[in-house]
Amino acid sequence: MKILAALGFVLVSSLAFAQEPSPTPAPDPWALLRRLEGTWRGTGAGEPGTSTVERTYAFVLRGKFLEARQKSTYAPQEKNPKGELHEDLGYFSWDKKRKLLVFRQFHVEGFVNQYVAEVPAAGDSIVFTTEAIENLPVNWRARETLRFSGDELTEVFELSAPGKEFSIYSETRLKRIKP
DSSP: OHHHHHHHHHHHHHHHHHHSOOOOOOOOTTTTGGGGOEEEEEEEEETTEEEEEEEEEEEETTTTEEEEEEEEEEOSBTTBTTOEEEEEEEEEEEETTTTEEEEEEEETTSOEEEEEEOOOSSTTEEEEEEEEEESSOTTOEEEEEEEEETTEEEEEEEEEOTTSOOEEEEEEEEEEEEO
16 A cells, blocks of 8 residues: 555656646847857948948857957048048947846947947847946947848947937948858
């Protein structure tokens, strides 16, 4: 009798375990940004004039960070008579505590922007708004919107002076040339 009771307990326990739903894997916080991996080229236009743009995105440090390297070349033109070479380097990270993507961007001019991602409404764009900017007067803000369309990427960079609304500073259109 004791053996039958023990077998019954084991059977009921294994049935209960078998009916428990398997844990759902956590969503990939990088899902939207994985599309960025690779090399991109295109053009930019805005306040500093028109430019040719080269950008690469690559996961680094065992996939914990997404690195963004950009070079924008402005030939001499009316808006920018001397021309210029703009470079920036950025790192996207996943903040586990806040459960959001953070983007830190370092500009050759000395500006450092720290953005946080807004929850995307659709799977084809993501918006990053600054929570801190180094080396600009207090209360300036910046916003970067990335819009995906197949192997094309549009980036809209906006600035907001203290007490002002955001206005477009530049828009860059890129095409993936290498995954």
